[in-house]
Amino acid sequence: MATKMKTFDCVKMKRRIQESIVAEYEKSKAEFPLFSDFLKATESDWERQMRQKFAKSTNVS
Secondary structure, three states, X not given: OOOOOOOOOHHHHHHHHHHHHHXXXXXXXXXXXXXXXXXXXXXXXXXXXXXXXXXXXXOOO
């Protein structure tokens, strides 16, 4: 099976997305004292579900 040529750079894409999120935070910094508060306030339902799922899986009894 031949390897397909990649048409994008994952690292560049991740950096671009992260820069976009930080820029959004900078615009509304006065509303959110912490970056984590901003992330929680702007997260999608999927992000919220994943965060809750991972939090449950890391709890040690």
